[in-house]
Amino acid sequence: xxxxxxxxxxxxxxxxxxxxxxxxxxxxxxxxxxxxxxxxxxxxxx
Amino acid sequence: xxxxxxxxxxxxxxxxxxxxxxxxxxxxxxxxxxxxxxxxxxxxxxxxxxxxxxxxxxxxxxxxxxxxxxxxxxxxxxxxxxxxxxxxxxxxxxxxxxxxxxxxxxxxxxxxxxxxxxxxxxxxxxxxxxxxxxxxxxxxxxxxxxxxxxxxxx
Numbered sequence: 102x103x104x105x106x107x108x109x110x111x112x113x114x115x116x117x118x119x120x121x122x123x124x125x126x127x128x129x130x131x132x133x134x135x136x137x138x139x140x141x142x143x144x145x146x147x
Numbered sequence: 148x149x150x151x152x153x154x155x156x157x158x159x160x161x162x163x164x165x166x167x168x169x170x171x172x173x174x175x176x177x178x179x180x181x182x183x184x185x186x187x188x189x190x191x192x193x194x195x196x197x198x199x200x201x202x203x204x205x206x207x208x209x210x211x212x213x214x215x216x217x218x219x220x221x222x223x224x225x226x227x228x229x230x231x232x233x234x235x236x237x238x239x240x241x242x243x244x245x246x247x248x249x250x251x252x253x254x255x256x257x258x259x260x261x262x263x264x265x266x267x268x269x270x271x272x273x274x275x276x277x278x279x280x281x282x283x284x285x286x287x288x289x290x291x292x293x294x295x296x297x298x299x300x301x
Contacts, residue, residue, distance in 0.1 A: 107189070110240040117239045120249045121216075121256060128213065128255035132262035139269050 175209035183215030186234035187224075190241040203246040212252040214242060219257045223297045 110117060140146060171178060182202055184190065190199065206212045216238050218231060235256055242254055257263060279285055288296045 105244060107237075107240045107244040110243055111237065114236050117236045117243075120243070121235070121239050121254060124214075124249060124254040125256060125259045127253045128260050129262060131213070131253070132260050132266065136262050136266055139266065143269065 171205075171208060171210065175205075176211075179211040179213065180205050181213045181215060183213075183217050184238060185217045185220050185224075186231060186238045187221065188234060189237055190245075194241075195245065199242075199245045199247075202252075206247060206252045212247075214247060214252055214254045216254065216256045222299065 180202075182198065184194070202212060202214065216235055218235055221231065239254060243249070247254065280289070285296070
């Protein structure tokens, strides 16, 4: 995917919001996994 | 002759960076990088040379790059909260324009990941008050606002 200039990208705010939501989803999965590891390490599985 | 502790700690940090750089070239898949910015307006040439180009370099090496849009961190320093949406979307545009590829790197907004709040207690427990006071952002805020500095995210 070739980078476009900022001005052109800003003409499509819905696409930018959608890119952000995809990233949010990946970050959410990672945070859930991390939280699970942290609880495991702290012996907080009840 | 006494050694300047600042120079000494700079040299130690520089040496660690050199060693890390070698490891990054050999096994980039073993590394994950967290970086990001506060959404306070368009990024500028200082950001480009100070960090953005390096983020793209890390991404192209194959490192798992997470780019945090630190929107929660603007709670305490934002006069006009209604601009935040435009600033966040503008930051996404800045990242894509510079070559951060959302298929390779993860761009996300702090406020949208509730699980990060749940991780805050265990992770904050690992940070001492003295360590926090040495953090450059906290030091800068303390110098500017003294006792009024928030205990929340900086």
